[in-house]
Amino acid sequence: xxxxxxxxxxxxxxxxxxxxxxxxxxxxxxxxxxxxxxxxxxxxxxxxxxxxxxxxxxxxxxxxxxxxxxxxxxxxxxxxxxxxxxxxxxxxxxxxxxxxxxxxxx
Amino acid sequence: xxxxxxxxxxxxxxxxxxxxxxxxxxxxxxxxxxxxxxxxxxxxxxxxxxxxxxxxxxxxxxxxxxxxxxxxxxxxxxxxxxxxxxxxxxxxxxxxxxxxxxxxxxxxxxxxxxxxxx
Numbered sequence: 001x002x003x004x005x006x007x008x009x010x011x012x013x014x015x016x017x018x019x020x021x022x023x024x025x026x027x028x029x030x031x032x033x034x035x036x037x038x039x040x041x042x043x044x045x046x047x048x049x050x051x052x053x054x055x056x057x058x059x060x061x062x063x064x065x066x067x068x069x070x071x072x073x074x075x076x077x078x079x080x081x082x083x084x085x086x087x088x089x090x091x092x093x094x095x096x097x098x099x100x101x102x103x104x105x106x
Numbered sequence: 107x108x109x110x111x112x113x114x115x116x117x118x119x120x121x122x123x124x125x126x127x128x129x130x131x132x133x134x135x136x137x138x139x140x141x142x143x144x145x146x147x148x149x150x151x152x153x154x155x156x157x158x159x160x161x162x163x164x165x166x167x168x169x170x171x172x173x174x175x176x177x178x179x180x181x182x183x184x185x186x187x188x189x190x191x192x193x194x195x196x197x198x199x200x201x202x203x204x205x206x207x208x209x210x211x212x213x214x215x216x217x218x219x220x221x222x223x224x
Contacts, residue, residue, distance in 0.1 A: 094165035
């Protein structure tokens with residue numbers, strides 16, 4: 001199962017809303033996670049099981065979708081939100097794959 | 107809080123073996139979690155390497171399976187990765203992480219850069 005993220009780069013401004021897409025080549029149910037990776041840092045889990053925020057993640061991050069189409073929305077972009085975002089599925093455990101990433105830039 | 111810390115040589119010669127350890131603090135490696143390895147080549151995306159359970163059970167990325175060995179050291183609360191026959195293509199930042207609910211990676215180490223070069 002291949003995950004395709006779009007757009008590859010999203011240019012936005014602080015205070016705006018960002019919408020990121022992740023599309024699976026086959027259904028992954030809701031076995032989908034989203035990660036944020038800031039420059040020089042490790043990835044950080046934002047969303048798991050498609051729509052559940054991980055511990056300590058601000059409410060401006062929300063995930064939705066099921067099957068093959070998923071969305072990560074960042075409401076009211078903060079300066080620290082400019083980063084790369086990856087989706088990841090685990091529909092056919094133990095196999096696992098990441099998407100190619102979306103860079104959110106100013 | 108739970109913390110993971112990778113350690114190991116930063117430079118490995120071509121055809122040699124890459125060996126890394128991930129020390130776990132704030133949680134027991136014997137908990138009901140898998141423990142995983144992910145790498146990231148410079149400027150590239152994330153690639154899953156594999157995972158290990160405290161019983162010694164492992165799952166691998168099929169593209170790396172033949173070169174990868176993972177194990178758990180319960181007495182020291184840590185787990186390890188060995189990758190043999192390395193080439194320049196294995197140069198990457200290597201991360202260890204905890205697997206949440208079998209599906210997502212909720213706690214990550216800071217990563218360790220491994221360069222394969224003579």
